[in-house]
Amino acid sequence: MFALLRRIGERLRPRPEPLDDARWQAAVAACALLQPLNPDQAARLRGLSARFLAEKTFFALGGAELDDQRRLLIAAQACLPVLELDYDLLRGWRQVLVYPGEFRMRREHHDEETGVVTEGEDSLIGEAWEGGPLVLSWADIEQDLAQPHEGFNVIIHEIAHKLDMRDGGSDGVPPLPPSLPRREWKQVFQQAYDAFCAAVDADEETLIDPYAAESPDEFFACLTEAWFSNPALVAKAMPAVAGLLQRLFRPSAATTGN
Numbered sequence: 365m366f367a368l369l370r371r372i373g374e375r376l377r378p379r380p381e382p383l384d385d386a387r388w389q390a391a392v393a394a395c396a397l398l399q400p401l402n403p404d405q406a407a408r409l410r411g412l413s414a415r416f417l418a419e420k421t422f423f424a425l426g427g428a429e430l431d432d433q434r435r436l437l438i439a440a441q442a443c444l445p446v447l448e449l450d451y452d453l454l455r456g457w458r459q460v461l462v463y464p465g466e467f468r469m470r471r472e473h474h475d476e477e478t479g480v481v482t483e484g485e486d487s488l489i490g491e492a493w494e495g496g497p498l499v500l501s502w503a504d505i506e507q508d509l510a511q512p513h514e515g516f517n518v519i520i521h522e523i524a525h526k527l528d529m530r531d532g533g534s535d536g537v538p539p540l541p542p543s544l545p546r547r548e549w550k551q552v553f554q555q556a557y558d559a560f561c562a563a564v565d566a567d568e569e570t571l572i573d574p575y576a577a578e579s580p581d582e583f584f585a586c587l588t589e590a591w592f593s594n595p596a597l598v599a600k601a602m603p604a605v606a607g608l609l610q611r612l613f614r615p616s617a618a619t620t621g622n
């Protein structure tokens with residue numbers, strides 16, 4: 365029964381259109397993170413990107429301009445973190461919303477201790493909800509393309525949240541392969557997080573964006589974007605965390621290329 369349902373589901377899934385060479389090469393030329401991939405990795409990422417484009421629906425909001433090339437640049441970077449994992453980790457949501465720049469979003473904040481709920485509007489460059497859309501600012505994507513090794517990548521940051529939420533809840537622990545024990549992950553990340561928060565509280569200069577001290581899930585998202593953008597920076601700042609990120613995402617050429 366389940367097998368049958370799965371087969372029906374597969375038939376309903378849109379068939380990816382193959383990406384033509386010129387279009388793919390233009391994306392590689394524009395995105396430095398794609399350039400160190402070996403031919404096998406590049407071919408697989410190209411296939412995953414085509415699948416992402418077929419399965420997700422893109423919306424340009426607030427006057428954003430989206431064309432095929434921009435959609436592909438988003439798809440390729442979104443698929444990079446799952447290149448050595450499982451594409452199914454990107455399932456469970458359909459929409460990619462793109463704003464021209466920062467966007468404002470209504471937020472509710474529940475204070476766990478007092479139970480008080482405050483509402484406000486935040487200015488954001490990216491957002492991801494469980495089962496909901498991926499929301500991105502094109503201006504920030506463009507900045508990441510122009511400065512690919514600064515440790516920032518808004519697309520990969522939001523995809524890290526998506527992976528984190530895949531096993532229920534945003535706790536900074538994504539679904540892990542059997543070779544990566546959950547207990548080890550939690551221990552290493554907790555220790556690094558505590559030390560990082562102490563450094564930020566003490567106003568110390570940090571190699572990693574201080575925003576990572578916001579919460580364990582932001583810590584994971586910031587470290588993941590930094591890892592893909594500049595793995596040497598993460599290895600220098602937090603060698604134990606870098607070791608785990610390397611074991612999770614595996615040493616794809618993209619993460620060892622600089």
Ligand SMILES: [Zn+2]
Nearest residue numbers: 521525582585
């Ligand atoms: Zn975040």
